[in-house]
Amino acid sequence: MKLSFRWYGPEDTVSLLHIRQVPVIRGIVSALYHIPVGETWPLKDILALKARIEETGFEWTAIESIPVHEDIKLGNARRDLWIDKYCDSIRNMGKAGIPVLCYNFMPVFDWTRSTLDMKLPDESTCLAYDHDMISRVDIKKGTFSLPGWATAYEKDALIRLLDAYSELTEEDLWQNLGYFLKRVIPVAEESGVRMGIHPDDPPWSIFGLPRIICREADLDRFLNIVNSPSNSLTLCTGSLGPDEQNDMVRMTDKYAGKNRIVFAHIRNIKRTGPFSFHETAHPTACGDVNILGVLKMYHKHNFTGVIRPDHGRMIWNETGKPGYGLYDRSLGAMYIAGIWEGLNRD
Numbered sequence: 223m224k225l226s227f228r229w230y231g232p233e234d235t236v237s238l239l240h241i242r243q244v245p246v247i248r249g250i251v252s253a254l255y256h257i258p259v260g261e262t263w264p265l266k267d268i269l270a271l272k273a274r275i276e277e278t279g280f281e282w283t284a285i286e287s288i289p290v291h292e293d294i295k296l297g298n299a300r301r302d303l304w305i306d307k308y309c310d311s312i313r314n315m316g317k318a319g320i321p322v323l324c325y326n327f328m329p330v331f332d333w334t335r336s337t338l339d340m341k342l343p344d345e346s347t348c349l350a351y352d353h354d355m356i357s358r359v360d361i362k363k364g365t366f367s368l369p370g371w372a373t374a375y376e377k378d379a380l381i382r383l384l385d386a387y388s389e390l391t392e393e394d395l396w397q398n399l400g401y402f403l404k405r406v407i408p409v410a411e412e413s414g415v416r417m418g419i420h421p422d423d424p425p426w427s428i429f430g431l432p433r434i435i436c437r438e439a440d441l442d443r444f445l446n447i448v449n450s451p452s453n454s455l456t457l458c459t460g461s462l463g464p465d466e467q468n469d470m471v472r473m474t475d476k477y478a479g480k481n482r483i484v485f486a487h488i489r490n491i492k493r494t495g496p497f498s499f500h501e502t503a504h505p506t507a508c509g510d511v512n513i514l515g516v517l518k519m520y521h522k523h524n525f526t527g528v529i530r531p532d533h534g535r536m537i538w539n540e541t542g543k544p545g546y547g548l549y550d551r552s553l554g555a556m557y558i559a560g561i562w563e564g565l566n567r568d
C-alpha cells in the first residue's frame with residue numbers, strides 16, 4: 223500500500239516540508255484547486271504540481287478530487303459538454319502518470335456537518351453531525367448557515383440549483399450516474415486511470431436531496447454498472463461508518479477481495495444517535511469503527527492501492543482547515559503504519 227497524505231496545494235497551511243517530517247508517508251493526494259468546476263484540467267498545470275510534489279521526494283499517488291459538474295448529476299442537456307471535458311481531464315492525468323482518481327456524486331453539497339469544532343473531553347475539537355440541527359435548517363431561506371459550504375454558493379444560485387433538483391428522484395440520479403460512468407470509464411481504462419467513487423457523507427439524504435452511495439447494496443449496484451477495475455471505490459470508513467448497518471470490516475474484505483477498492487480513507491467516528499455522530503482520533507478504541515479489523519482486511523488481500531488518514535481532530539492548539547490539520551492526521555498515519563508493520567511481521 224502507498225501511505226499518503228492529503229495536501230491542499232501551495233495555499234495549504236500544512237506544507238509539503240511539514241508532511242515530509244512525518245515518517246513513512248510516501249505519497250501526496252492533491253488536486254488543482256484553481257480550475258473552475260467542470261473545466262478541463264490542463265496537462266501543463268498537472269505536470270507543474272506533480273513536479274512540485276516530486277521535488278519534495280513524494281509521489282503524487284491520487285487526485286482528490288475532480289468535481290463532477292451539477293449538470294452531469296442533474297442529467298440535463300448540457301451534461302455531454304461537461305462529460306467531454308471530464309474525459310479530457312482523465313486523459314491528461316493519465317498522461318501525467320497519476321493512477322487514481324477520487325470523485326463523488328453527491329448533489330449540491332459535499333460532506334456536511336453541523337459543527338466543525340465540537341469539544342471532546344480532552345479539549346481537542348472535531349467535526350460533528352447532529353441530525354436535529356440539520357433537520358431544522360431551511361437552506362432556501364438562507365437564514366441559517368452551515369459551516370464549510372455556506373459560502374460556496376450565492377443564495378439565488380443555490381435556490382435555482384435546489385429547484386432543479388426538486389424533481390430528481392434517487393432512481394433518476396442512478397440513471398445519470400450510469401450515463402456518466404459509461405462515458406468516462408472507457409476513457410479511464412485507456413488512460414491507465416482507476417476511478418474510485420467516494421461514498422456520500424453522511425450516508426443518508428440531507429435537505430431532501432437524493433443520495434445514492436450510502437450502503438453496501440448501493441456499492442454493489444454501483445460496481446455492477448460497469449464491471450471494470452477502472453470503476454472502483456474510495457472506501458471511506460468515516461463516511462459509511464455513521465450507519466451502523468455498514469460493517470466496515472466485512473465490506474473491506476468483500477471489495478478488496480474483488481480488487482474494487484483503489485483508495486482507502488481511514489477515519490473513525492462515534493455514533494451519538496440514529497443519524498448523529500462525531501469524528502474521533504483514528505485508533506479503534508476511540509470510535510465505533512474497527513480500524514484494526516479494516517486494515518487487517520487490506521493486508522489480507524495484499525492491497526497495493528493508496529491509503530490515507532482521513533479527517534483528524536484539531537489538537538495542540540493547531541489552527542487551519544477543520545479536519546485537515548497536520549498533527550492529528552500525522553498521529554493517524556503513524557497508527558496505520560504501525561499496524562501495517564505489525565501485520566507484515568506476523
Ligand SMILES: [Mn+2]
Pocket residue numbers: 420458460461487532
Ligand atoms: Mn473520506
